[in-house]
Amino acid sequence: MPGQVGxxxxxxxxxxxxxxxxxxxxxxxxxxxxxxxxxxEGLYVQIEAQANWKVLLDRxxxxxxxxxxxxxxxxxxxxxxxxxxxxxxxxxxxxxxGNGITVANDIWQQMxxxxxxxxxxxxxxxxxxxxxxxxxxxxxEGKPFNMGMVFPVSTHNYELRYWLAAxxxxxxxxxxxxxxxxxxxxxxxxxxxxxxxxxATLEAGTIYGYCVGEPWNQQAVFKGIGVPxxxxxxxxxxxxxxxxxxxxxxxxxxxxTHLAVVKxxxxxxxxxxxxxxxxxxxxxxxxxxxxxxxxxxxxIANSMTGTFEYExxxxxxxxxxxxxxxxxxxYPYYSDAIxxxxxxxxxxQINEHKPDSWYMEVxxxxxxxxxxxxxxxxxxxxxxxxxxxFPADDESGFKPPQGxxxxxxxxxxxxxxxxxxxxxxxxxxxxxxxxxxxVE
Amino acid sequence: MNNQxxxxxxxxxxxxxxxxxxxxxxxxxxxxxxxxxxxIGIPTFAFIIFLLLWNSVAQQIQTSLGTLPGPVAxxxxxxxxxxxxxxxxxxxxxxxxxxxARNEKKLTQTPDANVKIRPYTGKPTYLDQIVTSLYTVFSGxxxxxxxxxxxGILCGMSRVFNTALNPxxxxxxxxxxxxxxxIVTLIVSALYVSNDDSWFEKSFLTSAIxxxxxxxxxxxxNTAVGVSSIDQDLINVGKVLRLNYSTQIKKIILxxxxxxxxxxxxxxxxxxxxxxxxxEMLAQNPGLGKFVWDEFQNGSSHSLGKIMVAVFTxxxxxxxxxxxxxxxxxxxxxxxxx
Numbered sequence: 195m196p197g198q199v200g201x202x203x204x205x206x207x208x209x210x211x212x213x214x215x216x217x218x219x220x221x222x223x224x225x226x227x228x229x230x231x232x233x234x235e236g237l238y239v240q241i242e243a244q245a246n247w248k249v250l251l252d253r254x255x256x257x258x259x260x261x262x263x264x265x266x267x268x269x270x271x272x273x274x275x276x277x278x279x280x281x282x283x284x285x286x287x288x289x290x291x292g293n294g295i296t297v298a299n300d301i302w303q304q305m306x307x308x309x310x311x312x313x314x315x316x317x318x319x320x321x322x323x324x325x326x327x328x329x330x331x332x333x334x335e336g337k338p339f340n341m342g343m344v345f346p347v348s349t350h351n352y353e354l355r356y357w358l359a360a361x362x363x364x365x366x367x368x369x370x371x372x373x374x375x376x377x378x379x380x381x382x383x384x385x386x387x388x389x390x391x392x393x394a395t396l397e398a399g400t401i402y403g404y405c406v407g408e409p410w411n412q413q414a415v416f417k418g419i420g421v422p423x424x425x426x427x428x429x430x431x432x433x434x435x436x437x438x439x440x441x442x443x444x445x446x447x448x449x450x451t452h453l454a455v456v457k458x459x460x461x462x463x464x465x466x467x468x469x470x471x472x473x474x475x476x477x478x479x480x481x482x483x484x485x486x487x488x489x490x491x492x493x494i495a496n497s498m499t500g501t502f503e504y505e506x507x508x509x510x511x512x513x514x515x516x517x518x519x520x521x522x523x524x525y526p527y528y529s530d531a532i533x534x535x536x537x538x539x540x541x542x543q544i545n546e547h548k549p550d551s552w553y554m555e556v557x558x559x560x561x562x563x564x565x566x567x568x569x570x571x572x573x574x575x576x577x578x579x580x581x582x583x584f585p586a587d588d589e590s591g592f593k594p595p596q597g598x599x600x601x602x603x604x605x606x607x608x609x610x611x612x613x614x615x616x617x618x619x620x621x622x623x624x625x626x627x628x629x630x631x632x633v634e
Numbered sequence: 635m636n637n638q639x640x641x642x643x644x645x646x647x648x649x650x651x652x653x654x655x656x657x658x659x660x661x662x663x664x665x666x667x668x669x670x671x672x673x674i675g676i677p678t679f680a681f682i683i684f685l686l687l688w689n690s691v692a693q694q695i696q697t698s699l700g701t702l703p704g705p706v707a708x709x710x711x712x713x714x715x716x717x718x719x720x721x722x723x724x725x726x727x728x729x730x731x732x733x734x735a736r737n738e739k740k741l742t743q744t745p746d747a748n749v750k751i752r753p754y755t756g757k758p759t760y761l762d763q764i765v766t767s768l769y770t771v772f773s774g775x776x777x778x779x780x781x782x783x784x785x786g787i788l789c790g791m792s793r794v795f796n797t798a799l800n801p802x803x804x805x806x807x808x809x810x811x812x813x814x815x816x817i818v819t820l821i822v823s824a825l826y827v828s829n830d831d832s833w834f835e836k837s838f839l840t841s842a843i844x845x846x847x848x849x850x851x852x853x854x855x856n857t858a859v860g861v862s863s864i865d866q867d868l869i870n871v872g873k874v875l876r877l878n879y880s881t882q883i884k885k886i887i888l889x890x891x892x893x894x895x896x897x898x899x900x901x902x903x904x905x906x907x908x909x910x911x912x913x914e915m916l917a918q919n920p921g922l923g924k925f926v927w928d929e930f931q932n933g934s935s936h937s938l939g940k941i942m943v944a945v946f947t948x949x950x951x952x953x954x955x956x957x958x959x960x961x962x963x964x965x966x967x968x969x970x971x972x
Contacts, residue, residue, distance in 0.1 A: 208750075208752065209752055209753075209755075216928075216931050216932065227755075230732075233732065233733075233736075236736075238752040238753075238755050239755055240755045241757075243918075243928055243931075244918060245918040245927070249918065256823050258836055258837070390930075390931035390932070390933065391931070393933065394933075413933055417699070482934070483757075484718075484928065484929065484932055484934070484940075485757035487932070488928065488929070488931070488932025488933075488934055488937070489932055489933055489934050490934045490935050493934075
């Protein structure tokens with residue numbers, strides 16, 4: 195096919211280096227490499243594990259990495275200047291769901307008394323209201339209740355906060371630029387730990403629980419050091435998780451290369467979800483290689499093959515724990531971006547009122563469905579995908595209002611301020627955090 | 635002939651084999667066997683005891699990744715790392731084969747197409763990491779020597795210069811590599827713009843410069859001491875002969891100070907090797923340090939064994955480096971023990 199060769203000929207840059215964090219949701223990168231999808235597009239890609247999310251973001255900004263597996267909040271946070279200021283964009287959403295919240299064994303023992311049981315097993319989803327008495331106990335004894343998440347603008351931070359707040363536990367506010375610890379008025383003190391170190395930190399007793407991606411919840415079960423109490427699928431069904439981020443400057447300089455990368459990643463995601471997860475065992479084998487995630491096959495397989503093990507021995511089917519392609523998982527929806535922005539606002543990372551139009555603007559600046567659709571069109575033209583695999587051409591980028599949250603609150607991406615007003619805990623309207631207090 | 639061999643063995647530090655040569659020579663066998671027992675027998679015996687102790691202690695330590703690996707488990711990890719290496723090399727061959735085929739296809743379609751052979755993109759294996767670390771440590775060490783020797787000579791020759799530099803040396807000498815690293819990283823990122831064709835990776839530069847900063851002090855101090863303690867008579871001879879400055883350095887100062895300089899370099903290389911592993915771990919720069927950190931993060935049932943393999947590798951390579959420097963030191967100290 196001469197047309198195909200023509201496209202490959204126009205690549206501005208062929209040797210690329212992508213970063214990732216050791217988590218199962220980096221799978222599209224590993225698969226695109228191992229299955230030769232990158233090479234099919236004429237790209238010679240190196241994939242390199244990074245120490246933590248901060249290092250990864252810095253390296254994308256300073257150009258050591260061409261792109262990376264990122265937390266959905268990272269391109270948004272960087273673009274609006276929370277933490278690091280740099281214009282990062284994404285044209286590819288890497289997966290839905292895939293996280294869990296794990297607590298230490300003795301915390302679980304104390305929580306269990308407040309969890310409804312059925313047939314000897316706890317009824318899921320377990321709400322944070324079961325944890326509240328434990329946190330209150332710690333508070334009355336003057337002891338801090340420490341929990342871990344992976345990065346200030348991580349999905350995990352927002353999911354953990356969402357779950358805690360839904361159960362009446364205050365996770366604390368940010369007040370940038372003076373206070374970016376996120377612990378103002380907090381019942382539970384959240385701090386940053388890189389994902390692969392979570393089990394070790396829990397084991398050391400520095401934190402009593404954490405929210406992290408796989409396989410680091412199942413690892414805690416295997417090691418016998420903690421119990422995953424809830425998955426993010428139960429906190430918000432089919433929530434957006436990681437994205438593939440590149441700097442805006444990079445994307446402007448290498449548009450054809452960017453397109454080729456997105457094409458390869460779409461094919462990898464399709465492979466991961468093909469025929470009811472038929473390829474997942476093979477994917478698990480690839481991920482267990484020490485160059486990728488490196489955990490044992492059994493640990494990774496637990497969540498990647500459609501199950502999830504809560505308390506040791508309590509393994510339940512959860513076919514959508516990791517979604518890579520179905521339900522348009524790879525399409526960068528504006529409404530997903532706006533949800534992250536609402537949570538940044540809710541917890542004070544954005545410490546002033548913004549009009550609804552601002553949320554739209556930022557989402558459109560960072561999320562690039564146009565690039566995604568261009569890549570999809572090429573795949574359809576090459577016969578590698580079908581029209582029906584992708585959203586329609588007139589996709590608005592806004593999912594219909596979603597109601598499947600653990601607290602039942604309905605999210606409509608087109609009305610961010612109205613959404614914020616529905617929460618009992620969290621900033622809303624014109625509220626700001628000043629000198630450690632919430633003021634109107 | 636045999637005496638020369640013994641001399642060679644003594645200089646290179648392979649003194650273990652001296653009794654063997656002497657036995658072949660027919661020297662009093664009883665005395666030599668005793669020497670052999672001292673040189674090889676006792677260390678081997680001690681090592682075996684260590685392995686047995688390790689084995690029995692390891693079985694009793696339960697970590698969250700299983701029992702602590704004993705010597706046998708660690709040895710099997712060496713095997714699996716080697717297998718890994720060969721498997722990766724096969725993949726590399728296949729990679730180049732695919733690339734060649736693709737280039738050919740491209741050329742048949744558009745004869746004037748610009749084709750290039752791209753380097754292999756797969757993961758570095760354990761052996762690759764060892765090579766990277768060695769290359770980095772020698773680059774850093776070379777840079778350190780290049781800076782430290784001239785500075786040391788200046789310090790040794792001029793009291794004023796020495797007094798001026800002394801506080802800086804005293805302050806910077808004890809700084810840990812972990813403190814240098816962020817500074818070096820930021821400066822390298824700011825000053826060094828890398829692109830597709832740059833000579834060095836940024837990560838290589840940060841590791842190497844950190845090694846330089848930490849390892850130049852022993853060479854610098856020893857050189858200064860060596861130069862300042864040159865026999866005053868020699869200096870006076872130089873003055874009488876009215877040698878110019880560079881001849882004085884070349885003919886008198888350097889030869890007399892060489893034993894000291896090499897002692898300093900030996901210490902420097904030792905420090906550099908230790909610093910490098912720490913720097914690689916912290917900055918995630920390629921090399922053995924990154925290997926250790928990645929395995930710690932993997933938390934698989936093989937991780938602990940692999941980390942132990944790395945510990946032994948680091949130790950053995952450090953030992954070999956020290957032997958090499960020791961041999962050089964012996965060669966240049968002209969029989970003077972330091």
